[in-house]
Structure formats: structure tokens, C-alpha cells
Amino acid sequence: MNTRILGGIGIAALAVVPLLGLGNYHLHILITVLIWGFVYTSWSIMGRFGMVSLGHGAFLGVGAYVATMLWNTMGLSPWVGIPVAMLVSMAMALLVGYPCFRFRIVGHYFALVTLALGEVVRLTIVGLRDQTGGSLGMTVTGVPEGTSLLALQFGDRSTFFYVALLVWLGGLVIWRLVDRSMLRYALEASSEDEDAAASVGVNVTRAKLMILMISAAMTTLGGALYAQYQMYINPETVSGIAISLQIVFAVIAGGLFTQLGPTVGAVFTLLLAETLRVTFGHDIHGLDGTIYGLLLVLFIIYMPKGITGSIMAGLTRRRRPTPAAAPAE
Amino acid sequence: MLEVRNVSAGYGSFRALFDVSLEVRAGEAVGVIGPNGAGKTTLLRVISKIIAPTSGSVVMEGQDLSRVPAHRVVEMGIAHVPEHRRLFPRLTVEENLRMGAFHPEARRRHAERLDFVYELFPRMKERRLQMAGTMSGGEQQMCAIGRGLMSGPKLLLLDEPSAGLAPVIVQQVFSLVRRIRAEGYTVLIVEQNIQQVLQVVDRAYLLEVGTIKQSGPSAELLASPEIRRAYLGL
Amino acid sequence: MFDSFLLESIINGLLLGGVLALLALGLNLVFGVIDVVWICYAELVMVGMYAIFFLYVYYEVPLAGAIAAAVLGVALLGMILHRFVIEPVLGTAPINQLLVTGGVLFFLQAAATLAFGIEFRNIGIRMPVVEFGDMFFSFARILAFATALVGVLLLWLFLTRTYLGTAIRAISQDREIMPLMGVDPRRIYLITSAIGGGMAGVAASLLVLQYDVHPAIGLSFGPITFMVCVMGGLGNMLGGFVAAFIFAQFISVGGYLFQIEWGYVIAFCFFIAMMFVRPKGLFSR
Ligand SMILES: Nc1ncnc2c1ncn2[C@@H]1O[C@H](COP(=O)(O)OP(=O)(O)O)[C@@H](O)[C@H]1O
Numbered sequence: 075m076n077t078r079i080l081g082g083i084g085i086a087a088l089a090v091v092p093l094l095g096l097g098n099y100h101l102h103i104l105i106t107v108l109i110w111g112f113v114y115t116s117w118s119i120m121g122r123f124g125m126v127s128l129g130h131g132a133f134l135g136v137g138a139y140v141a142t143m144l145w146n147t148m149g150l151s152p153w154v155g156i157p158v159a160m161l162v163s164m165a166m167a168l169l170v171g172y173p174c175f176r177f178r179i180v181g182h183y184f185a186l187v188t189l190a191l192g193e194v195v196r197l198t199i200v201g202l203r204d205q206t207g208g209s210l211g212m213t214v215t216g217v218p219e220g221t222s223l224l225a226l227q228f229g230d231r232s233t234f235f236y237v238a239l240l241v242w243l244g245g246l247v248i249w250r251l252v253d254r255s256m257l258r259y260a261l262e263a264s265s266e267d268e269d270a271a272a273s274v275g276v277n278v279t280r281a282k283l284m285i286l287m288i289s290a291a292m293t294t295l296g297g298a299l300y301a302q303y304q305m306y307i308n309p310e311t312v313s314g315i316a317i318s319l320q321i322v323f324a325v326i327a328g329g330l331f332t333q334l335g336p337t338v339g340a341v342f343t344l345l346l347a348e349t350l351r352v353t354f355g356h357d358i359h360g361l362d363g364t365i366y367g368l369l370l371v372l373f374i375i376y377m378p379k380g381i382t383g384s385i386m387a388g389l390t391r392r393r394r395p396t397p398a399a400a401p402a403e
Numbered sequence: 404m405l406e407v408r409n410v411s412a413g414y415g416s417f418r419a420l421f422d423v424s425l426e427v428r429a430g431e432a433v434g435v436i437g438p439n440g441a442g443k444t445t446l447l448r449v450i451s452k453i454i455a456p457t458s459g460s461v462v463m464e465g466q467d468l469s470r471v472p473a474h475r476v477v478e479m480g481i482a483h484v485p486e487h488r489r490l491f492p493r494l495t496v497e498e499n500l501r502m503g504a505f506h507p508e509a510r511r512r513h514a515e516r517l518d519f520v521y522e523l524f525p526r527m528k529e530r531r532l533q534m535a536g537t538m539s540g541g542e543q544q545m546c547a548i549g550r551g552l553m554s555g556p557k558l559l560l561l562d563e564p565s566a567g568l569a570p571v572i573v574q575q576v577f578s579l580v581r582r583i584r585a586e587g588y589t590v591l592i593v594e595q596n597i598q599q600v601l602q603v604v605d606r607a608y609l610l611e612v613g614t615i616k617q618s619g620p621s622a623e624l625l626a627s628p629e630i631r632r633a634y635l636g637l
Numbered sequence: 638m639f640d641s642f643l644l645e646s647i648i649n650g651l652l653l654g655g656v657l658a659l660l661a662l663g664l665n666l667v668f669g670v671i672d673v674v675w676i677c678y679a680e681l682v683m684v685g686m687y688a689i690f691f692l693y694v695y696y697e698v699p700l701a702g703a704i705a706a707a708v709l710g711v712a713l714l715g716m717i718l719h720r721f722v723i724e725p726v727l728g729t730a731p732i733n734q735l736l737v738t739g740g741v742l743f744f745l746q747a748a749a750t751l752a753f754g755i756e757f758r759n760i761g762i763r764m765p766v767v768e769f770g771d772m773f774f775s776f777a778r779i780l781a782f783a784t785a786l787v788g789v790l791l792l793w794l795f796l797t798r799t800y801l802g803t804a805i806r807a808i809s810q811d812r813e814i815m816p817l818m819g820v821d822p823r824r825i826y827l828i829t830s831a832i833g834g835g836m837a838g839v840a841a842s843l844l845v846l847q848y849d850v851h852p853a854i855g856l857s858f859g860p861i862t863f864m865v866c867v868m869g870g871l872g873n874m875l876g877g878f879v880a881a882f883i884f885a886q887f888i889s890v891g892g893y894l895f896q897i898e899w900g901y902v903i904a905f906c907f908f909i910a911m912m913f914v915r916p917k918g919l920f921s922r
């Protein structure tokens with residue numbers, strides 16, 4: 075069957091979900107999956123080219139806090155606040171990314187630079203405690219009527235579901251556009267051999283910067299959306315090392331190199347967290363996290379292609395049996 | 404002393420050596436000559452177990468090396484001076500030399516061996532506290548050979564010791580190899596500088612695209628019409 | 638006018654720098670040799686702090702014994718981490734090596750919560766305060782500074798004066814030919830991991846005298862350590878050492894002039910600015 079038809083059916087099926095009369099809990103789970111699926115997709119857009127950021131919490135945090143602060147203090151609509159936040163994130167990405175890419179800081183070193191960036195944004199939020207409430211977090215000021223398009227607030231979950239669905243689909247479209255673009259060839263060539271890529275006229279630094287800025291802007295939108303949905307944010311949940319690592323792990327679990335991998339990662343991690351929570355409850359502090367951490371380690375050791383990657387590898391193997399196992403890299 | 408029996412080896416699916424056999428007897432100096440890409444380096448890598456052969460075996464003094472881990476080969480009396488010298492650039496000359504005597508047996512006698520190497524290369528003694536990476540190519544080659552001698556080997560494997568050196572230095576390197584022979588070491592030397600190496604070794608093997616094409620005493624190879632035509636330009 | 642509070646915070650920054658230097662050195666050592674960043678490094682420190690706390694407070698082991706046991710225990714933990722978590726992913730993409738230790742971070746943090754709860758625990762040793770003019774310094778900090786310096790010195794002697802230490806420096810310069818020297822790289826990796834772990838253990842013994850232990854304490858030291866390593870050039874031990882003291886000044890003086898968070902933020906901005914000037918770290922070769 076054609077993947078396009080399959081995709082159309084999938085979207086149509088998702089679009090009628092709120093009409094099925096699902097309870098609030100299930101709708102909440104779905105919206106959460108869509109928002110995080112979008113954030114994870116944003117990360118994977120650069121992660122798949124070997125640019126491993128351990129600091130995407132920085133962009134998430136800027137999205138959540140800039141938009142919320144502009145709204146709370148100045149009454150500026152998120153329709154303006156979100157683009158402003160995106161610009162802030164992109165400027166940050168440029169400032170950190172330029173020296174890194176220009177001087178070919180890659181791999182573990184780049185990961186640590188971004189990790190530091192994520193931490194610095196968290197500390198800035200805490201440091202601005204008079205404006206942000208510090209580590210206590212802040213509440214998005216609600217509109218009295220509960221729903222307002224201008225304030226991007228929807229009292230009704232189904233409406234928010236459609237908003238999240240649209241944003242998530244937008245993320246998939248951008249993923250596909252990048253996948254089909256010249257940027258991809260430039261970056262794949264450069265992750266093999268940066269000198270060779272540069273010698274055939276690919277401006278590697280610029281290609282990497284563009285990808286980083288796209289990814290940062292998208293993540294910022296995700297952070298703002300998260301704030302609009304939860305109506306409450308705090309520095310630990312939208313910035314810093316923990317959330318940054320969570321983003322990466324989910325993508326790895328789902329699969330880094332496929333379009334739906336990050337979303338599968340969102341479904342998987344959320345279901346896992348919910349299952350562990352429901353099974354063990356909140357009484358035993360840390361049990362869910364212990365199992366989660368253990369699973370992550372096992373995942374990376376035994377299933378580095380992630381869920382979708384492994385399924386795809388299994389399918390292709392079945393379709394055309396290869397005579398010899400691929401040589402190790 | 405060393406026997407290479409029907410060795411085939413490669414990288415991934417690429418085969419670099421096909422059924423190669425050779426022998427080095429105690430006290431001999433043996434050359435392996437051949438053009439770039441023939442598989443000479445690969446052969447030495449198989450002997451010192453940096454890579455494993457796909458078939459065939461390497462036997463040192465009657466002991467099959469297939470079950471010996473790579474880092475134990477040097478304890479069997481084989482010292483490998485790798486292609487491009489491969490010194491540790493940010494260690495001093497003396498530290499480089501000491502690394503050559505890492506295994507316990509050699510470490511016990513390292514002071515004695517260090518004296519021996521310094522006597523052989525007075526230059527190294529002058530430079531002992533200099534970072535190895537800052538020396539000239541010829542000096543680095545001396546240091547690399549010295550590092551190989553530090554393990555107290557019976558057999559010295561030399562991979563293109565003259566590559567990339569100025570002609571005067573090349574002369575020095577070859578007279579060094581003669582000197583080392585005179586000290587009683589058995590030497591297996593890989594070279595592209597065929598004219599020169601055949602003056603130094605007793606016998607040689609000609610390796611081309613992974614197979615031994617010809618072998619015999621140096622004088623015989625020097626007189627061989629094929630070698631004269633293809634490699635000596637005569 | 639002479640500001641003795643400023644001087645006090647400069648000196649306090651110097652004292653803090655010692656512990657940071659120790660942490661950065663351990664991380665840089667492991668990275669230099671194995672090419673892997675232990676994202677969970679600060680969590681190893683946490684494990685060491687808990688070990689000292691429980692041995693000393695609950696099992697009434699003398700403090701010196703508790704510390705010795707913790708240092709050895711964390712060293713062993715470092716070896717286990719390497720053997721069972723890092724080794725399986727060594728040949729694979731760098732991202733896996735980074736993340737697998739990130740998974741260990743989550744695991745250790747959650748396991749500590751599970752085992753010990755989220756309470757803050759203090760070993761309850763009150764160290765005297767040293768008075769100097771009208772400045773006050775915590776004795777624990779001075780002790781930590783001195784111990785960290787001794788630790789750094791011992792490590793330096795080990796790396797430069799012993800065969801094993803030389804091999805550790807050599808392996809980061811040329812991995813492939815180590816077997817030709819008769820060196821088994823796997824053994825060197827394990828030894829390095831033990832030393833890296835041991836240094837986390839030493840850091841734990843210094844921090845446990847100054848701070849409460851809780852499962853998330855790693856998050857307050859880990860990111861600083863990474864920033865220091867990044868600033869000094871990852872894997873560059875001398876760079877990390879100097880960067881630790883620069884960084885500590887930012888935190889301490891920045892914290893005195895503004896608020897502690899701004900110290901970090903300014904330090905990071907300084908780092909980004911430096912990256913335009915010296916991209917491979919302050920002390921790149
Ligand atoms: N690490 C490697 N990976 C893949 N192929 C290699 C590698 N090293 C050498 N080769 C190939 O194996 C063949 C033999 O190489 P080598 O033994 O280095 O030749 P020589 O030393 O005679 O110049 C060459 O075709 C070379 O391209």
C-alpha cells in the first residue's frame with residue numbers, strides 16, 4: 075500500500091479521536107504524546123546528523139518562559155510571544171553553534187557545550203526569581219472565559235488536541251522537508267568526512283547552523299505549547315539537564331532515523347512512565363525511575379537503532395534476505 | 404625462528420593477503436619487498452596480531468601464535484616497529500623508549516636496555532627529555548627502532564624504516580639496520596626501497612597484490628631481470 | 638576602599654576551585670583515555686557520599702575508615718561501569734556512549750531515592766570556622782582544598798613517574814599501537830576507570846563534610862564539572878585544572894556581587910566568548 079494513503083488514513087483516524095467520547099485522561103495522554111512527539115521530532119532533526127545536543131531544555135525553557143512572561147506581565151498574546159521566543163532561541167543557537175561548527179567541535183565536546191547551555195538557561199530562570207518565581211515555577215494567567223484564541227487558551231481539551239495535532243503534523247512535514255533537502259546531503263556527506271564535503275563546495279558550517287536553528291525554533295514552539303497546555307511551568311520541568319536527557323532518550327528509544335521514531339519514543343516513554351506509576355503508585359519513591367534508567371541502559375546496549383529502527387531492519391531483512399551479515403562499523 | 408604458513412588476511416570483505424608463506428631463521432635478515440599496497444604492512448600486522456588472519460597460522464619458535472593475545476606477542480620476542488614510526492608525540496623520548504619495555508620481563512631489565520639503546524643511538528640520549536613529536540624524521544625513526552629494541556626482542560619487524568626520509572638519512576638508517584644485525588638480532592624488514600634493502604638482507608620475498616611472486620638470496624633477486632625491469636628501472 | 642568581603646569570596650572561590658579541579662581532573666582523565674564522557678560522574682560522587690554517611694552514622698565506622706571504604710567502593714563502581722556499561726558500546730556511535738552513562742545517571746539517582754528516600758542527610762560533623770582578620774573561612778573548605786591539591790599532585794606523580802601512568806598518557810595519543818608495546822588496552826581502561834571512580838570517591842569525602850546528601854545532589858555538581866571541562870578543553874587535564882579555578886572565581890565573586898546563579902551564567906558567557914577566541918579550550922595545544 076502507498077505510504078501516502080496510509081498516512082492520510084492515519085491522520086483521518088487521529089482527527090476523529092476526540093469525537094469518540096474518550097475520557098479526559100485518555101485525551102490528556104494523547105495531547106501529551108503529540109506535544110512531546112513534536113519536541114522529540116525537533117531534536118531528531120539535528121540529532122540524526124550526529125549533532126547530539128544534551129541541552130535542548132534551553133530552547134524548551136525559552137519557549138515556555140518567554141511566551142508566558144510576555145503574556146503574564148505585558149498581556150502580549152502568545153501569537154506574538156512565541157515568535158519572539160523563537161527569535162531568542164535562534165539567536166542563542168547561533169551564538170553557541172557558530173564557534174562549535176566553525177571550529178568543528180563535535181561529538182562529546184559539542185554535547186557538553188549544549189548541556190552547559192541548557193543548565194545556564196535553567197539557572198537564568200531561577201536567577202530571575204522576582205520575575206519567574208524561581209524554582210517554585212509560575213502559572214500562566216488564565217483568561218476569565220477559559221477559552222480565547224488570542225491567548226491560545228482552550229478550556230476544552232478536544233480543541234487543544236487539534237492544536238497539538240496540527241503542530242505535530244507540522245513537525246513531521248518539516249522532518250520530511252529536511253529529509254528531502256540538499257541540507258541532508260550536505261550534512262550526511264559532512265558526517266562521513268567533513269574535509270571531503272567542504273572540498274566539493276558544501277558549506278558545512280552554514281548547513282549545520284541552519285539545522286540547529288530550525289531545531290531550536292521548533293523546540294521553542296514545543297515549550298510554549300507545553301506551557302499553554304499545562305498552564306504551569308517550572309525550571310526543572312522545562313530546562314536543565316534532566317529534561318534535556320529525557321528528550322534524547324525518548325528519541326533513541328523510538329528511533330533516531332525514522333520520521334515516526336521520535337513520536338513512537340514519546341508513546342513508549344509515556345506509556346512506560348504511566349504503567350510504572352499505575353503499577354507501583356507514588357508510594358515507592360524512585361522505583362519507576364530505577365526501572366526507567368535500567369531500561370534506558372539496556373536499550374542503548376542492545377537496541378541502539380530504537381524501536382522503529384529495529385522493526386524496519388527486521389522488515390528489510392525478511393523482504394530480501396542478505397547472504398552475509400553486514401560488517402561491523 | 405618465525406614461520407608464516409599459508410596466511411590469508413584482509414579488511415572486512417577486502418582480501419589483502421592470499422596464502423602467503425615465509426620463514427625467518429635465527430640470525431637472518433630477511434626482506435619483504437614490493438610496491439605500495441602489496442600487503443607488506445598487512446603481513447606484519449598479522450604477525451604481531453594487530454589483525455587476525457582469515458586462515459593460516461604464524462609460528463614463533465615452535466609456538467603457534469593464534470592463541471596468544473596481541474599484547475603478549477611482544478613477550479614472545481617479537482618487536483614490531485610500525486609504519487610511519489608511530490611515536491607518542493607528547494611523551495618524551497625516554498618515556499617513548501620506556502613504553503617499549505612495558506611487559507614485566509623487559510621492565511625488570513629496563514635500565515640495562517636503556518643504556519644499550521643510548522649507546523646505540525647517542526643522539527637519543529641527548530634528546531631524552533625532548534617531546535618525541537618535535538624531533539626530525541630521522542631522529543624519530545631512531546627512537547622508534549630504539550623503542551622496539553627496549554623489549555629485548557629476538558626478532559625485530561621493521562616496516563619501511565626509510566620512508567619519508569632524506570637520502571642522507573636513509574643511508575644512516577640502513578647502516579643502523581646493519582649494526583643491529585651485527586648485535587645478533589634477527590630482522591624482518593619491509594621496504595619499497597628495493598635497491599638499498601637488498602644490500603642489507605640475506606634473503607628477500609617479493610610480494611605483489613597479496614601473493615609472494617618470487618623469493619631467494621638478495622644477490623639472486625638483484626640479478627633477476629623482472630625485478631631489475633619493474634623495480635630498479637634498469 | 639578595601640573590601641574584605643570581596644577578598645573573602647575570592648579566597649572562598651580558590652578553596653572551591655580545589656574540589657572542582659579534582660572532579661574535572663577525574664572526568665578528563667577518563668575522557669582522555671577512553672574517549673567517553675561519564676555523564677553520571679557526579680552521581681558516582683553521590684554514591685560515595687551516601688556510603689560515607691551510612692558507614693559513619695549508622696555503622697559507626699571511624700570517619701577515616703568510612704572514607705577509605707567509600708573511595709575503594711566508588712573505584713570499584715567505576716570499573717563495573719566501564720566493564721558492563723561502556724565496554725559493550727565502545728565500538729558504536731559516540732551518541733550511544735554518551736547516553737548510556739546518562740541512563741546510569743537516571744538509574745543511580747532513582748535508585749538512591751528508592752533506597753534512601755528524598756531526605757537531606759548530614760553526617761553531623763561540625764568543623765570549626767577559621768577567623769582571619771574580619772574574614773571567616775570554613776575549615777571543611779580549607780581541608781577540602783588541601784586534600785584536593787594533594788590528590789591532584791599524587792595523580793600527577795602517578796601519571797609521570799610510573800609505567801602504568803605513562804601508558805595511560807600514551808594510550809590517549811595512539812590507541813592502536815598499544816598492543817605492540819605489550820599493553821593490553823582493556824586493562825588500562827579498567828585501571829583508568831578505577832582511578833576516575835576513586836577520584837569521585839575522594840571528592841565525595843570532601844563534599845560530605847560541607848553539604849547534605851540527597852539523591853539529586855549530583856545535579857548540582859555535575860553540570861558545573863562539565864562546564865569546567867568544556868572550558869578547559871575536554872580531555873585536557875591542565876586546562877581543566879586551571880579552568881576549575883577560573884570558574885570557581887566566577888561562582889564565588891559573582892555570587893557575592895549578584896546571586897549565585899548569575900555567577901554561573903556569567904561564567905558560561907565568558908566561556909562562549911572565549912570559544913570565539915580559543916575554540917578548543919583555554920589551553921589548547
Ligand atoms: N585499515 C585498512 N582498511 C582497509 N583496507 C586497508 C587497510 N589497510 C590497508 N588496506 C588495504 O590493503 C591493501 C594492502 O595494504 P598494505 O598492507 O598497507 O600495503 P603495503 O604496506 O604493501 O603498502 C591495500 O590495498 C590497502 O588499500
Ligand SMILES: [Mg+2]
Pocket residue numbers: 440443444445486563
Ligand atoms: Mg605499508
